Amino acid sequence: MLNAFSAPGRFWRGNLHGHSTESDGALDPAGVCAAYSEAGYDFTCVTDHFRARYGYPLTDTTALRGDGFTTLLGAELHAPETSRGVEWHILAVGLPIDFAPPSEGEDGPGIARRARDAGAFVAIAHPHWYNLQPEDGAALDAAHAVEVYNHTSFVHTDRGDGAVFLDGLLSAGRRLGAIAVDDSHWKRDDAFGGWVMVKAEENTPDALLAALHAGHYYASQGPEIHDIRRDGDAIEITCTPAAAVMLVGAVSSNARRNGRNLTRARLPLDAFQGGWCRAVVVDALGRRAWSNPLWLDH
Template sequence: MLDAFSAPGQFWRGNLHGHSTMSDGRIGPEEACAAYRDAGYDFTCLTDHFRPKYDYPVTDTRPFRSEGFTTILGAELHAPETSRGVDWHILAVGLPPDFARPTETESGPQLARRARAAGAFVAIAHPHWYQLQPEDGVALDAAQAVEVYNHTSFVHTDRGDGAVFLDTMLSRGLRLNAIAVDDSHWKNGDAFGGWVMVKSKTLDPDALLAALHDGHYYASQGPEIHAITREGDEIAISCSPASAIILVGDVSESARAHGTNLTRARLPLERFKGGWCRAVLVDALGRRAWSNPLWP
Protein backbone atom coordinates (compact mmCIF):
# COMPACT_ATOMS: atom_id res chain seq x y z
CA MET A 1 0.00 0.00 0.00
CA LEU A 2 2.60 2.55 1.10
CA ASP A 3 5.26 1.76 -1.54
CA ALA A 4 2.96 2.79 -4.36
CA PHE A 5 2.96 6.35 -3.07
CA SER A 6 6.56 6.66 -1.84
CA ALA A 7 8.13 5.23 -5.01
CA PRO A 8 9.67 7.76 -7.42
CA GLY A 9 7.88 8.70 -10.62
CA GLN A 10 4.31 9.54 -11.51
CA PHE A 11 1.05 7.66 -11.88
CA TRP A 12 0.10 6.41 -15.35
CA ARG A 13 -3.43 5.27 -16.17
CA GLY A 14 -3.88 1.92 -17.90
CA ASN A 15 -6.19 -0.97 -18.67
CA LEU A 16 -4.72 -4.43 -18.05
CA HIS A 17 -7.48 -6.66 -19.47
CA GLY A 18 -9.09 -6.28 -22.89
CA HIS A 19 -9.90 -8.14 -26.09
CA SER A 20 -9.91 -7.60 -29.84
CA THR A 21 -10.83 -9.49 -32.98
CA MET A 22 -7.77 -11.65 -32.33
CA SER A 23 -10.16 -13.50 -30.01
CA ASP A 24 -13.75 -12.54 -29.16
CA GLY A 25 -13.63 -8.74 -29.20
CA ARG A 26 -15.65 -6.74 -31.72
CA ILE A 27 -12.89 -4.38 -32.90
CA GLY A 28 -9.35 -4.89 -34.14
CA PRO A 29 -6.19 -4.41 -32.07
CA GLU A 30 -5.30 -1.07 -33.66
CA GLU A 31 -8.77 0.33 -33.06
CA ALA A 32 -8.82 -0.95 -29.48
CA CYS A 33 -5.49 0.70 -28.69
CA ALA A 34 -6.63 3.93 -30.34
CA ALA A 35 -9.82 3.92 -28.27
CA TYR A 36 -7.83 3.84 -25.03
CA ARG A 37 -5.37 6.44 -26.27
CA ASP A 38 -8.19 8.76 -27.32
CA ALA A 39 -9.92 8.26 -23.96
CA GLY A 40 -6.87 9.65 -22.18
CA TYR A 41 -5.23 6.42 -21.08
CA ASP A 42 -1.44 6.23 -20.99
CA PHE A 43 -1.22 2.52 -21.78
CA THR A 44 -3.23 -0.63 -22.37
CA CYS A 45 -2.72 -4.38 -22.57
CA LEU A 46 -4.73 -6.50 -24.99
CA THR A 47 -5.17 -9.90 -23.38
CA ASP A 48 -6.88 -11.95 -26.05
CA HIS A 49 -7.99 -15.44 -25.12
CA PHE A 50 -5.06 -17.87 -25.35
CA ARG A 51 -7.15 -20.70 -26.77
CA PRO A 52 -6.77 -23.08 -29.70
CA LYS A 53 -9.87 -21.67 -31.48
CA TYR A 54 -7.99 -18.35 -31.80
CA ASP A 55 -4.59 -19.97 -32.50
CA TYR A 56 -3.16 -18.95 -29.10
CA PRO A 57 -2.58 -15.24 -29.72
CA VAL A 58 -0.24 -12.96 -27.81
CA THR A 59 -1.57 -9.95 -29.70
CA ASP A 60 1.26 -7.76 -30.95
CA THR A 61 0.31 -4.17 -30.13
CA ARG A 62 3.84 -2.76 -30.43
CA PRO A 63 3.06 -1.08 -33.81
CA PHE A 64 0.34 0.97 -32.10
CA ARG A 65 2.60 2.65 -29.57
CA SER A 66 3.09 6.38 -29.97
CA GLU A 67 4.50 9.33 -28.08
CA GLY A 68 2.54 9.55 -24.84
CA PHE A 69 0.89 6.15 -25.24
CA THR A 70 2.26 2.63 -24.97
CA THR A 71 1.20 -0.99 -24.73
CA ILE A 72 2.14 -4.13 -22.84
CA LEU A 73 1.78 -7.56 -24.42
CA GLY A 74 -0.33 -10.16 -22.65
CA ALA A 75 -3.06 -12.78 -22.83
CA GLU A 76 -5.88 -14.36 -20.88
CA LEU A 77 -4.73 -17.91 -20.25
CA HIS A 78 -6.99 -20.95 -20.01
CA ALA A 79 -6.58 -24.53 -18.86
CA PRO A 80 -8.84 -27.20 -17.40
CA GLU A 81 -10.22 -27.03 -14.80
CA THR A 82 -11.27 -25.25 -11.61
CA SER A 83 -12.98 -26.96 -8.69
CA ARG A 84 -16.33 -26.07 -10.30
CA GLY A 85 -15.39 -27.99 -13.45
CA VAL A 86 -14.90 -25.00 -15.75
CA ASP A 87 -11.78 -23.67 -17.44
CA TRP A 88 -9.42 -21.32 -15.64
CA HIS A 89 -9.25 -17.63 -16.60
CA ILE A 90 -5.80 -16.28 -15.73
CA LEU A 91 -4.63 -12.79 -16.60
CA ALA A 92 -0.99 -12.61 -17.75
CA VAL A 93 0.37 -9.10 -18.42
CA GLY A 94 3.85 -8.86 -19.89
CA LEU A 95 4.11 -12.15 -21.75
CA PRO A 96 6.82 -12.65 -24.37
CA PRO A 97 5.44 -12.82 -27.94
CA ASP A 98 6.56 -16.43 -28.31
CA PHE A 99 4.99 -17.72 -25.08
CA ALA A 100 4.43 -21.44 -25.68
CA ARG A 101 0.92 -22.81 -25.89
CA PRO A 102 -0.18 -25.06 -23.01
CA THR A 103 0.38 -28.78 -23.14
CA GLU A 104 -2.52 -31.22 -22.90
CA THR A 105 -1.66 -32.03 -19.28
CA GLU A 106 -0.81 -28.53 -18.03
CA SER A 107 -3.08 -27.35 -15.22
CA GLY A 108 -4.17 -23.77 -14.56
CA PRO A 109 -1.75 -23.29 -11.65
CA GLN A 110 1.09 -24.78 -13.72
CA LEU A 111 0.32 -22.48 -16.63
CA ALA A 112 0.24 -19.48 -14.29
CA ARG A 113 3.63 -20.45 -12.83
CA ARG A 114 5.10 -20.72 -16.32
CA ALA A 115 3.73 -17.29 -17.25
CA ARG A 116 5.18 -15.79 -14.08
CA ALA A 117 8.54 -17.43 -14.79
CA ALA A 118 8.42 -15.86 -18.29
CA GLY A 119 8.17 -12.42 -16.68
CA ALA A 120 4.41 -11.85 -16.65
CA PHE A 121 2.40 -10.13 -13.96
CA VAL A 122 -0.26 -12.73 -13.08
CA ALA A 123 -3.73 -11.95 -11.72
CA ILE A 124 -6.90 -13.83 -10.86
CA ALA A 125 -9.54 -12.75 -13.37
CA HIS A 126 -13.20 -11.96 -12.48
CA PRO A 127 -13.55 -14.44 -9.59
CA HIS A 128 -17.19 -13.52 -8.92
CA TRP A 129 -18.22 -13.86 -12.55
CA TYR A 130 -17.44 -17.58 -12.70
CA GLN A 131 -17.73 -18.29 -8.99
CA LEU A 132 -14.11 -19.17 -8.43
CA GLN A 133 -13.75 -20.93 -5.11
CA PRO A 134 -11.27 -20.12 -2.31
CA GLU A 135 -9.44 -23.41 -2.84
CA ASP A 136 -8.83 -22.36 -6.44
CA GLY A 137 -7.33 -19.06 -5.31
CA VAL A 138 -5.00 -20.90 -2.94
CA ALA A 139 -3.97 -23.31 -5.71
CA LEU A 140 -3.14 -20.42 -8.07
CA ASP A 141 0.04 -19.70 -6.14
CA ALA A 142 1.71 -17.68 -8.92
CA ALA A 143 -0.99 -15.00 -8.76
CA GLN A 144 0.00 -11.52 -7.59
CA ALA A 145 -3.37 -9.77 -7.65
CA VAL A 146 -7.12 -10.21 -7.85
CA GLU A 147 -9.44 -8.26 -10.13
CA VAL A 148 -11.25 -6.36 -7.40
CA TYR A 149 -13.43 -4.92 -10.17
CA ASN A 150 -14.15 -6.23 -13.68
CA HIS A 151 -16.28 -3.84 -15.72
CA THR A 152 -17.50 -6.34 -18.33
CA SER A 153 -18.62 -8.74 -15.60
CA PHE A 154 -20.53 -5.87 -14.00
CA VAL A 155 -22.12 -4.70 -17.26
CA HIS A 156 -23.20 -8.11 -18.48
CA THR A 157 -23.97 -10.12 -15.32
CA ASP A 158 -23.79 -7.77 -12.30
CA ARG A 159 -20.85 -9.84 -11.04
CA GLY A 160 -18.05 -7.33 -11.38
CA ASP A 161 -16.95 -7.16 -7.74
CA GLY A 162 -14.00 -9.30 -6.62
CA ALA A 163 -13.52 -7.72 -3.18
CA VAL A 164 -15.07 -10.59 -1.21
CA PHE A 165 -12.79 -13.08 -2.95
CA LEU A 166 -9.74 -10.84 -2.38
CA ASP A 167 -10.53 -10.47 1.31
CA THR A 168 -11.03 -14.21 1.67
CA MET A 169 -7.59 -14.79 0.19
CA LEU A 170 -6.01 -12.13 2.43
CA SER A 171 -7.60 -13.68 5.50
CA ARG A 172 -6.05 -17.00 4.50
CA GLY A 173 -2.64 -15.34 4.57
CA LEU A 174 -2.10 -14.87 0.83
CA ARG A 175 -0.30 -11.67 -0.16
CA LEU A 176 -2.39 -10.51 -3.10
CA ASN A 177 -2.96 -7.01 -4.46
CA ALA A 178 -5.99 -5.39 -6.13
CA ILE A 179 -6.48 -4.36 -9.76
CA ALA A 180 -9.51 -2.91 -11.57
CA VAL A 181 -9.98 -3.69 -15.27
CA ASP A 182 -12.38 -3.32 -18.16
CA ASP A 183 -12.12 -6.79 -19.71
CA SER A 184 -13.36 -4.86 -22.73
CA HIS A 185 -14.94 -6.77 -25.60
CA TRP A 186 -16.47 -3.60 -27.07
CA LYS A 187 -20.01 -4.82 -26.47
CA ASN A 188 -22.74 -2.89 -24.65
CA GLY A 189 -20.52 -0.21 -23.14
CA ASP A 190 -18.03 -2.50 -21.44
CA ALA A 191 -15.01 -0.17 -21.71
CA PHE A 192 -13.61 2.68 -19.59
CA GLY A 193 -15.12 1.50 -16.29
CA GLY A 194 -12.11 0.39 -14.23
CA TRP A 195 -8.35 0.89 -14.45
CA VAL A 196 -5.03 0.90 -12.62
CA MET A 197 -2.84 3.87 -11.80
CA VAL A 198 0.75 2.63 -12.01
CA LYS A 199 3.63 4.58 -10.42
CA SER A 200 6.74 4.62 -12.62
CA LYS A 201 9.50 7.02 -13.60
CA THR A 202 8.76 6.56 -17.29
CA LEU A 203 6.03 5.37 -19.62
CA ASP A 204 8.18 2.48 -20.77
CA PRO A 205 6.52 -0.95 -21.00
CA ASP A 206 9.32 -2.61 -19.04
CA ALA A 207 9.18 0.09 -16.35
CA LEU A 208 5.40 -0.26 -16.07
CA LEU A 209 5.68 -4.03 -15.82
CA ALA A 210 8.36 -3.74 -13.12
CA ALA A 211 6.09 -1.38 -11.18
CA LEU A 212 3.24 -3.89 -11.40
CA HIS A 213 5.50 -6.62 -10.03
CA ASP A 214 6.54 -4.27 -7.21
CA GLY A 215 2.95 -3.40 -6.31
CA HIS A 216 3.36 0.26 -7.19
CA TYR A 217 -0.22 0.96 -8.24
CA TYR A 218 -3.77 1.40 -7.07
CA ALA A 219 -7.10 0.58 -8.73
CA SER A 220 -9.96 2.93 -9.51
CA GLN A 221 -13.32 3.57 -11.15
CA GLY A 222 -12.76 7.33 -10.92
CA PRO A 223 -11.54 8.59 -7.52
CA GLU A 224 -7.87 9.52 -7.21
CA ILE A 225 -5.67 8.55 -4.27
CA HIS A 226 -3.00 11.23 -3.94
CA ALA A 227 -1.04 9.83 -1.00
CA ILE A 228 -1.16 7.19 1.71
CA THR A 229 1.39 7.45 4.52
CA ARG A 230 1.86 5.88 7.92
CA GLU A 231 2.15 8.34 10.77
CA GLY A 232 2.73 6.45 14.00
CA ASP A 233 -0.31 4.30 14.64
CA GLU A 234 -2.40 6.05 12.00
CA ILE A 235 -2.78 5.93 8.24
CA ALA A 236 -3.09 9.32 6.57
CA ILE A 237 -4.91 9.38 3.22
CA SER A 238 -5.31 12.29 0.82
CA CYS A 239 -7.50 12.01 -2.25
CA SER A 240 -9.91 13.62 -4.69
CA PRO A 241 -13.28 14.59 -3.12
CA ALA A 242 -14.90 11.56 -1.52
CA SER A 243 -17.94 10.75 0.56
CA ALA A 244 -16.20 7.91 2.40
CA ILE A 245 -12.59 6.99 3.18
CA ILE A 246 -12.40 3.53 4.69
CA LEU A 247 -9.85 1.02 5.96
CA VAL A 248 -11.22 -2.52 5.85
CA GLY A 249 -9.58 -5.58 7.38
CA ASP A 250 -10.16 -9.13 8.54
CA VAL A 251 -13.67 -10.23 9.52
CA SER A 252 -15.60 -7.00 10.28
CA GLU A 253 -12.69 -4.74 11.24
CA SER A 254 -12.82 -1.25 9.78
CA ALA A 255 -11.98 2.39 10.39
CA ARG A 256 -13.71 5.09 8.42
CA ALA A 257 -14.49 8.72 7.79
CA HIS A 258 -17.70 9.94 6.15
CA GLY A 259 -18.64 13.39 4.91
CA THR A 260 -19.03 15.62 1.89
CA ASN A 261 -16.06 16.36 -0.37
CA LEU A 262 -13.56 14.71 1.96
CA THR A 263 -10.01 15.11 0.67
CA ARG A 264 -8.08 13.69 3.63
CA ALA A 265 -8.50 11.45 6.64
CA ARG A 266 -6.38 9.98 9.44
CA LEU A 267 -7.50 6.51 10.46
CA PRO A 268 -6.23 4.34 13.36
CA LEU A 269 -4.21 1.20 12.66
CA GLU A 270 -4.46 -0.37 16.11
CA ARG A 271 -7.33 -2.73 15.30
CA PHE A 272 -5.50 -4.14 12.25
CA LYS A 273 -2.23 -5.11 13.96
CA GLY A 274 -1.37 -8.73 13.37
CA GLY A 275 -3.58 -8.77 10.29
CA TRP A 276 -4.12 -6.67 7.17
CA CYS A 277 -6.04 -3.67 5.96
CA ARG A 278 -6.69 -1.94 2.67
CA ALA A 279 -8.07 1.48 1.80
CA VAL A 280 -11.29 2.08 -0.15
CA LEU A 281 -12.52 5.46 -1.35
CA VAL A 282 -16.10 6.12 -2.43
CA ASP A 283 -17.08 9.30 -4.25
CA ALA A 284 -20.47 11.02 -4.46
CA LEU A 285 -21.37 8.94 -7.54
CA GLY A 286 -20.62 5.65 -5.77
CA ARG A 287 -17.42 5.05 -7.74
CA ARG A 288 -14.58 3.47 -5.78
CA ALA A 289 -10.82 3.37 -5.62
CA TRP A 290 -8.86 0.61 -3.92
CA SER A 291 -5.36 0.53 -2.49
CA ASN A 292 -3.25 -2.57 -2.22
CA PRO A 293 -3.25 -4.21 1.23
CA LEU A 294 -1.00 -3.31 4.12
CA TRP A 295 0.08 -5.75 6.82
CA PRO A 296 0.67 -3.55 9.91
Protein backbone atom coordinates in the same frame (compact mmCIF):
# COMPACT_ATOMS: atom_id res chain seq x y z
CA MET B 1 -0.14 0.10 0.12
CA LEU B 2 2.50 2.63 1.12
CA ASN B 3 5.28 2.03 -1.39
CA ALA B 4 2.98 2.81 -4.32
CA PHE B 5 2.95 6.42 -3.11
CA SER B 6 6.53 6.75 -1.89
CA ALA B 7 8.05 5.29 -5.07
CA PRO B 8 9.67 7.72 -7.52
CA GLY B 9 7.87 8.78 -10.67
CA ARG B 10 4.25 9.61 -11.42
CA PHE B 11 1.03 7.68 -11.88
CA TRP B 12 0.12 6.39 -15.34
CA ARG B 13 -3.42 5.27 -16.15
CA GLY B 14 -3.97 2.00 -17.96
CA ASN B 15 -6.21 -0.95 -18.71
CA LEU B 16 -4.69 -4.40 -18.16
CA HIS B 17 -7.46 -6.64 -19.51
CA GLY B 18 -9.22 -6.32 -22.86
CA HIS B 19 -9.92 -8.14 -26.11
CA SER B 20 -9.76 -7.53 -29.84
CA THR B 21 -10.76 -9.26 -33.07
CA GLU B 22 -7.79 -11.58 -32.49
CA SER B 23 -10.19 -13.44 -30.18
CA ASP B 24 -13.76 -12.36 -29.34
CA GLY B 25 -13.57 -8.56 -29.36
CA ALA B 26 -15.34 -6.30 -31.85
CA LEU B 27 -12.41 -3.90 -32.52
CA ASP B 28 -9.11 -4.79 -34.09
CA PRO B 29 -5.95 -4.19 -32.01
CA ALA B 30 -5.33 -0.79 -33.62
CA GLY B 31 -8.89 0.26 -32.83
CA VAL B 32 -8.55 -0.88 -29.21
CA CYS B 33 -5.35 1.09 -28.70
CA ALA B 34 -6.77 4.17 -30.43
CA ALA B 35 -9.87 4.06 -28.23
CA TYR B 36 -7.85 3.99 -25.02
CA SER B 37 -5.42 6.63 -26.22
CA GLU B 38 -8.24 8.97 -27.23
CA ALA B 39 -9.88 8.42 -23.83
CA GLY B 40 -6.76 9.75 -22.10
CA TYR B 41 -5.18 6.48 -21.04
CA ASP B 42 -1.40 6.22 -20.99
CA PHE B 43 -1.20 2.50 -21.79
CA THR B 44 -3.19 -0.65 -22.36
CA CYS B 45 -2.69 -4.40 -22.67
CA VAL B 46 -4.68 -6.35 -25.24
CA THR B 47 -5.16 -9.73 -23.58
CA ASP B 48 -6.92 -11.90 -26.11
CA HIS B 49 -8.16 -15.34 -25.14
CA PHE B 50 -5.26 -17.79 -25.42
CA ARG B 51 -7.35 -20.62 -26.80
CA ALA B 52 -6.91 -23.10 -29.65
CA ARG B 53 -10.04 -21.86 -31.45
CA TYR B 54 -8.33 -18.47 -31.95
CA GLY B 55 -4.91 -19.93 -32.75
CA TYR B 56 -3.45 -19.10 -29.31
CA PRO B 57 -3.02 -15.38 -30.07
CA LEU B 58 -0.54 -13.28 -28.17
CA THR B 59 -1.56 -10.03 -29.78
CA ASP B 60 1.46 -7.97 -30.81
CA THR B 61 0.74 -4.27 -30.25
CA THR B 62 4.34 -3.03 -30.29
CA ALA B 63 3.79 -1.18 -33.59
CA LEU B 64 0.91 0.75 -31.97
CA ARG B 65 3.11 2.44 -29.36
CA GLY B 66 3.98 6.11 -29.69
CA ASP B 67 2.87 9.70 -29.08
CA GLY B 68 2.93 9.24 -25.31
CA PHE B 69 0.93 6.00 -25.40
CA THR B 70 2.38 2.54 -24.86
CA THR B 71 1.28 -1.06 -24.67
CA LEU B 72 2.11 -4.18 -22.70
CA LEU B 73 1.84 -7.65 -24.23
CA GLY B 74 -0.30 -10.27 -22.55
CA ALA B 75 -3.14 -12.74 -22.78
CA GLU B 76 -6.03 -14.26 -20.89
CA LEU B 77 -4.84 -17.81 -20.30
CA HIS B 78 -7.10 -20.86 -20.14
CA ALA B 79 -6.61 -24.44 -19.04
CA PRO B 80 -8.73 -27.16 -17.46
CA GLU B 81 -10.27 -26.98 -14.92
CA THR B 82 -11.47 -25.25 -11.74
CA SER B 83 -13.12 -27.04 -8.81
CA ARG B 84 -16.46 -26.29 -10.47
CA GLY B 85 -15.41 -28.11 -13.64
CA VAL B 86 -14.98 -25.08 -15.92
CA GLU B 87 -11.86 -23.71 -17.57
CA TRP B 88 -9.60 -21.27 -15.77
CA HIS B 89 -9.39 -17.56 -16.67
CA ILE B 90 -5.97 -16.20 -15.74
CA LEU B 91 -4.69 -12.75 -16.70
CA ALA B 92 -1.01 -12.58 -17.66
CA VAL B 93 0.50 -9.15 -18.43
CA GLY B 94 4.04 -8.87 -19.77
CA LEU B 95 4.30 -12.20 -21.57
CA PRO B 96 7.02 -12.83 -24.14
CA ILE B 97 5.68 -12.94 -27.67
CA ASP B 98 6.73 -16.59 -28.03
CA PHE B 99 4.90 -17.85 -24.93
CA ALA B 100 3.91 -21.43 -25.73
CA PRO B 101 0.37 -22.83 -25.74
CA PRO B 102 -0.64 -25.13 -22.90
CA SER B 103 1.00 -28.52 -22.96
CA GLU B 104 -1.03 -31.71 -22.63
CA GLY B 105 -2.14 -32.08 -19.04
CA GLU B 106 -1.16 -28.53 -18.02
CA ASP B 107 -3.71 -27.12 -15.59
CA GLY B 108 -4.55 -23.55 -14.56
CA PRO B 109 -2.08 -23.27 -11.68
CA GLY B 110 0.58 -24.78 -13.96
CA ILE B 111 0.13 -22.33 -16.82
CA ALA B 112 0.00 -19.46 -14.30
CA ARG B 113 3.35 -20.55 -12.83
CA ARG B 114 4.83 -20.80 -16.32
CA ALA B 115 3.60 -17.28 -17.13
CA ARG B 116 5.07 -15.92 -13.90
CA ASP B 117 8.39 -17.68 -14.60
CA ALA B 118 8.37 -16.00 -18.04
CA GLY B 119 8.20 -12.58 -16.33
CA ALA B 120 4.47 -11.90 -16.45
CA PHE B 121 2.36 -10.13 -13.86
CA VAL B 122 -0.35 -12.68 -13.10
CA ALA B 123 -3.85 -11.87 -11.83
CA ILE B 124 -6.92 -13.89 -10.91
CA ALA B 125 -9.56 -12.75 -13.39
CA HIS B 126 -13.20 -11.92 -12.50
CA PRO B 127 -13.56 -14.44 -9.64
CA HIS B 128 -17.18 -13.52 -8.91
CA TRP B 129 -18.24 -13.81 -12.56
CA TYR B 130 -17.59 -17.57 -12.68
CA ASN B 131 -17.96 -18.30 -8.99
CA LEU B 132 -14.33 -19.17 -8.42
CA GLN B 133 -13.94 -21.00 -5.12
CA PRO B 134 -11.48 -20.30 -2.27
CA GLU B 135 -9.65 -23.55 -2.99
CA ASP B 136 -9.11 -22.36 -6.56
CA GLY B 137 -7.57 -19.14 -5.28
CA ALA B 138 -5.31 -21.14 -2.99
CA ALA B 139 -4.20 -23.30 -5.93
CA LEU B 140 -3.22 -20.24 -7.99
CA ASP B 141 -0.03 -19.74 -6.03
CA ALA B 142 1.64 -17.81 -8.88
CA ALA B 143 -0.86 -14.94 -8.78
CA HIS B 144 0.30 -11.41 -7.93
CA ALA B 145 -3.16 -9.82 -7.75
CA VAL B 146 -6.93 -10.27 -7.91
CA GLU B 147 -9.30 -8.31 -10.11
CA VAL B 148 -11.10 -6.39 -7.39
CA TYR B 149 -13.34 -4.99 -10.13
CA ASN B 150 -14.07 -6.26 -13.65
CA HIS B 151 -16.24 -3.84 -15.62
CA THR B 152 -17.53 -6.26 -18.25
CA SER B 153 -18.60 -8.71 -15.55
CA PHE B 154 -20.49 -5.88 -13.88
CA VAL B 155 -22.13 -4.70 -17.11
CA HIS B 156 -23.19 -8.17 -18.25
CA THR B 157 -24.03 -10.04 -15.06
CA ASP B 158 -23.73 -7.67 -12.06
CA ARG B 159 -20.79 -9.81 -10.93
CA GLY B 160 -17.92 -7.38 -11.27
CA ASP B 161 -16.83 -7.35 -7.63
CA GLY B 162 -13.81 -9.40 -6.55
CA ALA B 163 -13.29 -7.84 -3.11
CA VAL B 164 -14.80 -10.68 -1.07
CA PHE B 165 -12.64 -13.22 -2.90
CA LEU B 166 -9.55 -11.04 -2.43
CA ASP B 167 -10.21 -10.54 1.28
CA GLY B 168 -10.62 -14.26 1.83
CA LEU B 169 -7.21 -14.91 0.30
CA LEU B 170 -5.62 -12.06 2.26
CA SER B 171 -7.07 -13.47 5.48
CA ALA B 172 -5.54 -16.84 4.57
CA GLY B 173 -2.13 -15.14 4.41
CA ARG B 174 -1.76 -14.59 0.66
CA ARG B 175 0.13 -11.41 -0.29
CA LEU B 176 -1.89 -10.12 -3.23
CA GLY B 177 -2.61 -6.79 -4.86
CA ALA B 178 -5.89 -5.39 -6.19
CA ILE B 179 -6.42 -4.34 -9.81
CA ALA B 180 -9.47 -2.93 -11.61
CA VAL B 181 -9.95 -3.70 -15.30
CA ASP B 182 -12.38 -3.28 -18.17
CA ASP B 183 -12.17 -6.74 -19.77
CA SER B 184 -13.47 -4.78 -22.74
CA HIS B 185 -14.95 -6.61 -25.74
CA TRP B 186 -16.46 -3.52 -27.45
CA LYS B 187 -19.84 -5.16 -28.05
CA ARG B 188 -21.63 -3.28 -25.30
CA ASP B 189 -20.75 -0.31 -23.11
CA ASP B 190 -17.97 -2.28 -21.43
CA ALA B 191 -14.97 0.08 -21.59
CA PHE B 192 -13.56 2.88 -19.42
CA GLY B 193 -15.12 1.56 -16.20
CA GLY B 194 -12.11 0.34 -14.20
CA TRP B 195 -8.36 0.90 -14.46
CA VAL B 196 -5.03 0.84 -12.68
CA MET B 197 -2.84 3.80 -11.78
CA VAL B 198 0.76 2.61 -11.97
CA LYS B 199 3.58 4.63 -10.37
CA ALA B 200 6.71 4.62 -12.55
CA GLU B 201 9.37 7.03 -13.69
CA GLU B 202 8.65 6.37 -17.37
CA ASN B 203 5.65 5.32 -19.42
CA THR B 204 7.50 2.40 -20.98
CA PRO B 205 6.64 -1.31 -21.00
CA ASP B 206 9.64 -2.26 -18.89
CA ALA B 207 9.05 0.46 -16.29
CA LEU B 208 5.33 -0.26 -16.03
CA LEU B 209 5.83 -4.00 -15.69
CA ALA B 210 8.51 -3.52 -13.03
CA ALA B 211 6.15 -1.22 -11.11
CA LEU B 212 3.35 -3.78 -11.28
CA HIS B 213 5.65 -6.46 -9.90
CA ALA B 214 6.73 -4.08 -7.13
CA GLY B 215 3.13 -3.30 -6.16
CA HIS B 216 3.43 0.38 -7.14
CA TYR B 217 -0.18 0.86 -8.21
CA TYR B 218 -3.75 1.30 -7.06
CA ALA B 219 -7.08 0.54 -8.73
CA SER B 220 -9.96 2.89 -9.50
CA GLN B 221 -13.35 3.46 -11.08
CA GLY B 222 -12.96 7.24 -10.81
CA PRO B 223 -11.56 8.58 -7.51
CA GLU B 224 -7.89 9.50 -7.36
CA ILE B 225 -5.76 8.68 -4.36
CA HIS B 226 -3.06 11.31 -4.09
CA ASP B 227 -1.15 9.90 -1.13
CA ILE B 228 -1.27 7.26 1.58
CA ARG B 229 1.26 7.44 4.37
CA ARG B 230 1.69 6.05 7.85
CA ASP B 231 2.03 8.41 10.81
CA GLY B 232 2.64 6.33 13.92
CA ASP B 233 -0.47 4.27 14.62
CA ALA B 234 -2.56 5.93 11.93
CA ILE B 235 -2.87 6.08 8.15
CA GLU B 236 -3.31 9.43 6.44
CA ILE B 237 -5.05 9.40 3.06
CA THR B 238 -5.44 12.31 0.65
CA CYS B 239 -7.68 12.01 -2.38
CA THR B 240 -10.09 13.71 -4.74
CA PRO B 241 -13.42 14.73 -3.10
CA ALA B 242 -15.03 11.68 -1.50
CA ALA B 243 -18.09 10.66 0.47
CA ALA B 244 -16.21 7.98 2.41
CA VAL B 245 -12.62 7.06 3.12
CA MET B 246 -12.07 3.77 4.89
CA LEU B 247 -9.72 1.01 5.88
CA VAL B 248 -11.02 -2.55 5.80
CA GLY B 249 -9.36 -5.67 7.14
CA ALA B 250 -10.00 -9.23 8.24
CA VAL B 251 -13.48 -10.26 9.41
CA SER B 252 -15.32 -6.97 10.15
CA SER B 253 -12.35 -4.82 11.21
CA ASN B 254 -12.59 -1.33 9.78
CA ALA B 255 -11.91 2.36 10.31
CA ARG B 256 -13.76 5.01 8.36
CA ARG B 257 -14.67 8.62 7.87
CA ASN B 258 -17.83 9.74 6.08
CA GLY B 259 -18.78 13.21 4.91
CA ARG B 260 -19.05 15.48 1.91
CA ASN B 261 -16.15 16.38 -0.32
CA LEU B 262 -13.60 14.71 1.94
CA THR B 263 -10.08 15.17 0.60
CA ARG B 264 -8.17 13.98 3.67
CA ALA B 265 -8.71 11.39 6.37
CA ARG B 266 -6.64 10.14 9.28
CA LEU B 267 -7.65 6.61 10.29
CA PRO B 268 -6.35 4.58 13.25
CA LEU B 269 -4.63 1.24 12.75
CA ASP B 270 -5.60 -0.26 16.12
CA ALA B 271 -8.11 -2.72 14.67
CA PHE B 272 -5.63 -4.20 12.19
CA GLN B 273 -2.55 -5.00 14.30
CA GLY B 274 -1.23 -8.46 13.53
CA GLY B 275 -3.10 -8.60 10.25
CA TRP B 276 -3.75 -6.46 7.19
CA CYS B 277 -5.84 -3.58 5.92
CA ARG B 278 -6.52 -1.92 2.60
CA ALA B 279 -7.88 1.52 1.77
CA VAL B 280 -11.09 2.25 -0.11
CA VAL B 281 -12.17 5.71 -1.31
CA VAL B 282 -15.79 6.18 -2.40
CA ASP B 283 -16.99 9.28 -4.24
CA ALA B 284 -20.48 10.82 -4.25
CA LEU B 285 -21.48 8.70 -7.26
CA GLY B 286 -20.49 5.46 -5.51
CA ARG B 287 -17.37 4.94 -7.59
CA ARG B 288 -14.44 3.43 -5.74
CA ALA B 289 -10.67 3.40 -5.61
CA TRP B 290 -8.80 0.57 -3.92
CA SER B 291 -5.27 0.43 -2.56
CA ASN B 292 -3.12 -2.65 -2.20
CA PRO B 293 -3.06 -4.11 1.33
CA LEU B 294 -0.79 -3.01 4.13
CA TRP B 295 0.48 -5.85 6.31
CA LEU B 296 0.81 -5.21 10.02
CA ASP B 297 2.04 -8.62 11.15
CA HIS B 298 5.51 -7.46 12.19
